[in-house]
Amino acid sequence: MAIARTENIDRSAFFFIAKSFLVWMLILEVCFLVIGFPVVTLIVAGASILAIALQPILPASAVLLVASFLVGTNLIAVLLTSAVLTAKGIHPQEVSWLGWLNQDPDPLETPIYAACPLTCSIER
Numbered sequence: 168m169a170i171a172r173t174e175n176i177d178r179s180a181f182f183f184i185a186k187s188f189l190v191w192m193l194i195l196e197v198c199f200l201v202i203g204f205p206v207v208t209l210i211v212a213g214a215s216i217l218a219i220a221l222q223p224i225l226p227a228s229a230v231l232l233v234a235s236f237l238v239g240t241n242l243i244a245v246l247l248t249s250a251v252l253t254a255k256g257i258h259p260q261e262v263s264w265l266g267w268l269n270q271d272p273d274p275l276e277t278p279i280y281a282a283c284p285l286t287c288s289i290e291r
Contacts, residue, residue, distance in 0.1 A: 190259045191249035199245070210237065 214233050221229035
């Protein structure tokens with residue numbers, strides 16, 4: 168009986184850590200692509216110049232080489248950052264600026280729409 172309980176606890180801890188790691192990966196990748204858009208455009212511009220420069224040396228695979236290097240670097244950076252954040256015990260649900268991850272929204276913060284003064288008094 169005790170072995171089954173510890174195995175169940177180990178599984179739930181593993182799933183909690185895996186969930187935290189995957190959520191960190193999603194958040195970091197989206198933030199990099201959306202918030203870091205100017206950096207992404209500079210990286211793509213540099214990669215284009217590098218691919219053009221490598222074209223005479225590697226005519227068949229210059230673009231493939233540069234693109235795979237950029238995607239691989241991005242993937243490794245996001246994986247390592249997610250692993251470090253998860254290993255330090257920083258879970259996305261505990262971060263204050265990630266309020267949309269919490270399961271229970273605050274019922275006191277109801278949205279106010281522009282048409283509310285006209286339609287709020289109408290009952291369904």
